[in-house]
Amino acid sequence: MEQNYSVMNFGTFGQDLAAKGRVMAGQELGLTGCEVSFNYLEPNKFPPFVHTHKLNEEVYIVVSGEGMFKVDDEEFPIREGSFVRVAPAGERAIKAGDEGMTYICIQAQKGSLTQATSDDGVMVESKASWM
Ligand code: ZN
Numbered sequence: 061m062e063q064n065y066s067v068m069n070f071g072t073f074g075q076d077l078a079a080k081g082r083v084m085a086g087q088e089l090g091l092t093g094c095e096v097s098f099n100y101l102e103p104n105k106f107p108p109f110v111h112t113h114k115l116n117e118e119v120y121i122v123v124s125g126e127g128m129f130k131v132d133d134e135e136f137p138i139r140e141g142s143f144v145r146v147a148p149a150g151e152r153a154i155k156a157g158d159e160g161m162t163y164i165c166i167q168a169q170k171g172s173l174t175q176a177t178s179d180d181g182v183m184v185e186s187k188a189s190w191m
Contacts, residue, residue: 070085073162074124077099078102082100083099094166095116097165101125101162102160103157103158103159104156106154112148112151113149115170119143120144120163122140122142122143125156127155128155129144130153130154138161
């Protein structure tokens, strides 16, 4: 029987992630509907390219620090708590500010979510030990 979960601990968002730079959690966890990466950029560093996607939209979630984001002809500041959705065709780039930046990027195929999570969830009879 296929196991219904996978669990990983990638360490702290601060030191451990800084040592790795980037963790692609989707492969490690066996995700099949989206990719999730955890990323750390040293102060004022940036991936040296602008990119688009063929099929996937992305959401960038800033966990700590601050920086700048570019989509097409616009550049704007981002900081802890910022969520940025980018359509596949959006030409995007990211840069850390003086504090460095930790962010999560989730990508999934545009249009693939056909129902909201509240419509997809199904309550069942079993209980957890803390209930
Ligand atoms: Zn991307």
